[in-house]
Amino acid sequence: xxxxxxxxxxxxxxxxxxxxxQHRSAREHEQAALRCEPVESEEKRYEGVIASAVMRAMxxxxxxxxxxxxxxxxxxxxxxxxQFFPLQTATEVFAQAGVPEKxxxxxxxxxxxxxxxxxxxxxxxxxxxxxxxxxxxxxxGWAVIRDKTINKEYDAAHMxxxxxxxxxxxxxxxxxxxxxxxxxxxxxxxxxxAAKHKDKRDPxxxxxxxxxxxxxxxxxNYLLRYYLAEHGLDPDTDVQLRSVxxxxxxxxxxxxxxxxxxxxxxxxxxAIYDGVGFMHLLSKEIWDGHPCCSxxxxxxxxxxxxxxxAALTRAIVDATxxxxxxxxxxxxxxxxxxxNYINAPVTVLEQVLTGTYADGLGGVKTDAKRVDxxxxxxxxFAVWMLTQxxxxxxxxxxxxxxxxxxxxxxxxxxxxLMAEMGLxxxxxxxxxxxxxxxxxxxxxxxxxxxSFKIRKSS
Numbered sequence: 204x205x206x207x208x209x210x211x212x213x214x215x216x217x218x219x220x221x222x223x224x225q226h227r228s229a230r231e232h233e234q235a236a237l238r239c240e241p242v243e244s245e246e247k248r249y250e251g252v253i254a255s256a257v258m259r260a261m262x263x264x265x266x267x268x269x270x271x272x273x274x275x276x277x278x279x280x281x282x283x284x285x286q287f288f289p290l291q292t293a294t295e296v297f298a299q300a301g302v303p304e305k306x307x308x309x310x311x312x313x314x315x316x317x318x319x320x321x322x323x324x325x326x327x328x329x330x331x332x333x334x335x336x337x338x339x340x341x342x343x344g345w346a347v348i349r350d351k352t353i354n355k356e357y358d359a360a361h362m363x364x365x366x367x368x369x370x371x372x373x374x375x376x377x378x379x380x381x382x383x384x385x386x387x388x389x390x391x392x393x394x395x396x397a398a399k400h401k402d403k404r405d406p407x408x409x410x411x412x413x414x415x416x417x418x419x420x421x422x423x424n425y426l427l428r429y430y431l432a433e434h435g436l437d438p439d440t441d442v443q444l445r446s447v448x449x450x451x452x453x454x455x456x457x458x459x460x461x462x463x464x465x466x467x468x469x470x471x472x473x474a475i476y477d478g479v480g481f482m483h484l485l486s487k488e489i490w491d492g493h494p495c496c497s498x499x500x501x502x503x504x505x506x507x508x509x510x511x512x513a514a515l516t517r518a519i520v521d522a523t524x525x526x527x528x529x530x531x532x533x534x535x536x537x538x539x540x541x542x543n544y545i546n547a548p549v550t551v552l553e554q555v556l557t558g559t560y561a562d563g564l565g566g567v568k569t570d571a572k573r574v575d576x577x578x579x580x581x582x583x584f585a586v587w588m589l590t591q592x593x594x595x596x597x598x599x600x601x602x603x604x605x606x607x608x609x610x611x612x613x614x615x616x617x618x619x620l621m622a623e624m625g626l627x628x629x630x631x632x633x634x635x636x637x638x639x640x641x642x643x644x645x646x647x648x649x650x651x652x653x654s655f656k657i658r659k660s661s
Contacts, residue, residue: 301510305358306335308511311342311351312361314545315449315467316555316574317388317496320522321361322539329522333514341543344448345418352501353379358508359500359515361387365588367499368611369420374597380502383580384516384613384620385523387496391555391574392423392486393471394430396463397456398479401564406434415447415455415464425591426489427465432657433639439595439659456480467495468555468574469547474563476551481563485573490638492575494584516620519578524626526576532556579621580612582632583645590648596659604648 312318322339324330330337342348345363349370352360367381396403403409409431416424428438438444447455449470455461457479464470465486474480486493498519505512525531536552539545545552554560558573585608592598614632621628633645643651652658 301513303334303511303514304508305511308335308337308358308515309340309356310337310359310361310515311340311348311357313345313348313449313467314341314547315496316469316539316545316552317391317467318361318545319526319535319539319556320385320387320519320576320578321498322544323526323535324518324522326538326544327522327525327535329518329525330515332521333518335511335514335518337515337518339544343450345421349376352499353377355501355504358504358511359498362497362499363418363421363423364494364497364584365420365422365425365592366418367497368585368588368607369592369597371611372598372607374420374592380610381499382502382505382611382613383497383499383585384512384617385498385519385578386494386580386584387498387519387523387576387578389492389494389575389577390485390487390572391468391495392426392465393468394427394463394465394483394486395456395471395474395480395563396483397459397461398481398563400462401481404483406431406436409436409462410441412462413443413445413460415445415452415461415466417449417452417466418446419597420592422486422493422495422588423465423467425588425595426486426493428595429591429638430465430489432655435657437657453477453479469545469551472551472555472560473547475561476548476554478563482560482568485570487570487572490636491572492636493638494581495574497580513620516617517624520617520621520624520626523576523578529557529571578617579628580614580617580632581629581634582608582612582614583634583636583643585612586633586645586648587636587638587643590643590652594652594655594658602648604645 310321312321325337325339340357342351342360345366348357348360348362349366351357352362353370353376362383364383364386367383370376370379370381372378400412414427416427418424424444427444431438431442436442445461447461447464449467452461452464452466452470453474456464456474457477463480463483471480471482475482486495498516500512500515526535533553533556536549536556540547540549540552555574558571559567559569560573562568582605586604589598589602589604589607593602609632612632618628618632635642635644637643641654
């Protein structure tokens with residue numbers, strides 16, 4: 204039985220079921236992914252946590268608890284418990300979870316749908332719900348986001364998933380410890396080609412083309428390189444890769460400065476909406492479930508304002524859980540469309556968030572997982588990014604993959620916060636996955652790097 208279940212249900216067994224208590228077995232729980240249905244209110248959820256903890260302390264043996272409840276009934280048990288333990292007071296203390304040291308915060312973001320949880324948390328009240336007054340600040344490009352966060356103009360920021368790793372390692376900037384408590388989105392990218400290249404659907408025909416990526420330390424860069432190399436093209440010699448801020452990509456495609464891009468949404472769909480490009484493929488067709496962007500902060504901010512950081516993370520995880528539900532996506536599209544946020548037509552955002560979209564080739568496709576939202580910062584994601592940094596020469600020499608991953612991706616902290624919020628984190632921070640059919644084992648990163656025929660070090 205989970206601490207989020209009704210501790211006064213005599214028919215529930217403490218030792219049976221899954222870790223969250225909402226499924227009949229661990230297997231059923233795993234199949235239900237990370238999310239469980241929320242309770243009716245935050246207060247009820249916290250009441251359940253406290254009451255369950257007290258009942259567990261009073262009745263360490265489940266047989267005794269069930270016998271007690273069957274003999275006196277749930278109502279009598281609750282009344283008796285409340286007489287000698289201040290359940291209401293304990294619930295209020297638990298819900299407060301520490302007063303934020305700093306309530307007025309600035310969080311930077313790039314205007315793309317990857318930042319959906321960070322953006323929507325402002326107009327939809329998730330920051331206020333957790334006691335914060337957060338100004339979300341639209342920012343021009345990733346280098347600006349990095350510099351403003353390092354310079355403490357932003358307390359935290361929307362970053363590409365590999366950026367906090369690169370900053371912590373001193374790649375492209377001074378080495379400053381950063382951390383990721385939450386992944387912003389999974390999937391949510393695509394390869395778009397200029398309309399004039401509709402006859403070039405085979406990547407082997409792409410020699411000499413110019414492609415834009417948003418940043419060197421990005422999943423976009425690594426996935427495009429991976430895709431090209433799997434089709435026999437060396438991304439450093441057979442094509443040109445240029446770093447272009449996402450808001451400038453469509454204009455560059457229209458001006459014929461580039462032939463295509465692997466970009467975040469809503470940029471891909473905007474190119475189709477404007478009639479200048481078509482969708483070659485979604486990034487989930489390269490790696491289904493890959494991380495894209497992250498929510499990140501410096502270790503200095505986390506240490507100096509731990510309660511503010513925890514409240515921020517709760518707000519982001521809360522917003523992410525809301526965004527993960529398909530029925531909320533149209534409402535979210537309207538909330539993040541205005542000029543001070545993404546500044547895009549609601550139609551474009553709906554096509555991205557609902558997964559029913561025009562492909563620019565005359566068809567309409569449906570893929571509900573075109574972009575998805577799952578906050579858990581798998582440390583195996585970080586290990587994979589490090590393998591690609593080494594594969595393409597961004598880092599050289601020996602790499603302590605596990606140590607770096609666990610320093611930057613705060614899976615343990617996130618698991619604790621998710622559990623407190625009634626969500627269900629996975630049991631481990633490492634998992635295996637497949638990229639273009641090739642299995643990645645996070646326990647053998649060096650073998651993985653060495654397995655690629657096309658790589659910088661070869």
